[in-house]
Amino acid sequence: MVAQPTRPVVVVNTRAVARLRYGHPWVYRSDVVSSEGAGPGAMVEVKNERGRFLGSAFYSTASEITLRLLSSGKIDKLAELVRQRVRDAVEYRKKVVRDTDAYRVVFSEADGLPGLIVDRYNDDLVLEALAQATDDRELKQVVVAELVRQFAPAGIVERAEPRIRRLEKLPPPEGRLLYGEKSETVFTMNGVRYQYRALSGQKTGAFLDQRENYAAAAAYAHGDALDVFCYQGGFVLHLARACPRVTGVDSSRPALEQAEQNAALNPGLPEIDWIEANAFDLLKDYAAAGRQYDMIVLDPPAFARSRRVLQTALRGYKELNLRALKMLRPGGILVTCSCSYHVGEGEFVEMLASAACDAHRSVRILEKRGQSKDHPVVLTIPETSYLKCVIATVSI
Numbered sequence: 138m139v140a141q142p143t144r145p146v147v148v149v150n151t152r153a154v155a156r157l158r159y160g161h162p163w164v165y166r167s168d169v170v171s172s173e174g175a176g177p178g179a180m181v182e183v184k185n186e187r188g189r190f191l192g193s194a195f196y197s198t199a200s201e202i203t204l205r206l207l208s209s210g211k212i213d214k215l216a217e218l219v220r221q222r223v224r225d226a227v228e229y230r231k232k233v234v235r236d237t238d239a240y241r242v243v244f245s246e247a248d249g250l251p252g253l254i255v256d257r258y259n260d261d262l263v264l265e266a267l268a269q270a271t272d273d274r275e276l277k278q279v280v281v282a283e284l285v286r287q288f289a290p291a292g293i294v295e296r297a298e299p300r301i302r303r304l305e306k307l308p309p310p311e312g313r314l315l316y317g318e319k320s321e322t323v324f325t326m327n328g329v330r331y332q333y334r335a336l337s338g339q340k341t342g343a344f345l346d347q348r349e350n351y352a353a354a355a356a357y358a359h360g361d362a363l364d365v366f367c368y369q370g371g372f373v374l375h376l377a378r379a380c381p382r383v384t385g386v387d388s389s390r391p392a393l394e395q396a397e398q399n400a401a402l403n404p405g406l407p408e409i410d411w412i413e414a415n416a417f418d419l420l421k422d423y424a425a426a427g428r429q430y431d432m433i434v435l436d437p438p439a440f441a442r443s444r445r446v447l448q449t450a451l452r453g454y455k456e457l458n459l460r461a462l463k464m465l466r467p468g469g470i471l472v473t474c475s476c477s478y479h480v481g482e483g484e485f486v487e488m489l490a491s492a493a494c495d496a497h498r499s500v501r502i503l504e505k506r507g508q509s510k511d512h513p514v515v516l517t518i519p520e521t522s523y524l525k526c527v528i529a530t531v532s533i
């Protein structure tokens with residue numbers, strides 16, 4: 138018989154027990170009763186105050202999210218469990234991902250691999266460790282080996298977001314190749330081509346969570362289109378296939394430069410105007426000048442990074458949406474998004490209603506959408522659902 142490895146035990150209070158039982162994998166620091174012997178990134182056994190076993194979790198010494206539950210059972214061989222979860226994640230995508238060679242392969246808690254993200258861009262893969270436990274060298278090697286087996290990629294790059302690494306007290310990021318040689322590639326979403334450069338320029342990659350919304354928006358595309366947070370052309374290049382005149386605006390010059398290069402990868406598109414500007418100022422100026430559009434896309438960065446700034450964020454969203462609604466011709470289409478988890482769908486739609494009212498426009502909702510299915514939403518983990526995308530039409 139193989140002896141079970143002894144793991145440190147972390148005892149949690151009744152509030153944590155209720156949360157775990159509900160199906161949410163997090164335990165906050167304030168709900169931890171004791172954690173003797175648990176080091177950074179350790180695999181631990183979780184118990185209630187009466188000593189009852191609740192599951193196995195990743196431990197963090199730094200994050201407010203002290204425990205991330207991996208399993209309600211004992212874990213004998215972590216490597217095996219991780220391999221199986223990666224395989225399951227890949228299988229799930231085979232069922233739900235269409236018309237793209239770029240998508241999220243592993244989405245952290247939503248795939249039972251808390252603190253791990255893997256994205257695919259054609260023959261390049263990108264791995265990101267967001268927690269002490271997943272930043273472990275051996276664990277990353279296990280993931281890389283399984284990804285190589287599944288995809289035979291030309292390269293696997295490690296990406297790191299400095300802000301998240303600071304929260305987890307992890308050493309400063311270094312973007313680097315974990316496997317193979319290739320860190321640049323061209324990928325195709327819904328038939329539109331984009332370049333991906335993992336180690337140079339803007340390292341964010343594409344907004345893969347918007348992929349299905351690009352296609353949905355393109356189905357309504359007509360006339361003059363304006364996208365004021367266009368980044369590397371996600372929406373713009375989709376709309377340009379149907380709209381004779383398209384303008385992409387962003388405050389980031391490198392994003393616009395990449396957008397322009399992306400446009401060149403797609404022959405047959407009309408001339409696109411790329412403008413470096415602050416979206417708020419530009420919308421104000423264009424509205425004052427009486428400009429009109431048939432389609433406007435609003436996909437700003439997250440305005441509400443915490444619940445505390447919700448009201449300020451909603452004011453920001455409202456200002457943008459109000460101006461956009463005023464500039465749409467009758468029959469015009471608004472595609473409006475929020476990637477702030479703290480702004481709920483109800484609040485977002487209410488904000489839009491209030492903007493429509495102030496703009497004196499009658500607005501019909503065509504579609505209420507979320508993130509693409511490769512970013513699964515787990516019903517009992519509300520944090521996995523964050524993107525809102527409303528497509529609406531202005532009738533008068």
Ligand code: SAH
Nearest residue numbers: 344366367368371387388389415416436438
């Ligand atoms: N819709 C894009 C993603 C947008 S991300 C896509 O699907 O690919 C948000 C973008 O807003 C970033 O490119 C960022 O540079 C830009 N941005 C942030 N603040 C801005 C501002 N005040 N005015 C214009 N662009 C801004």
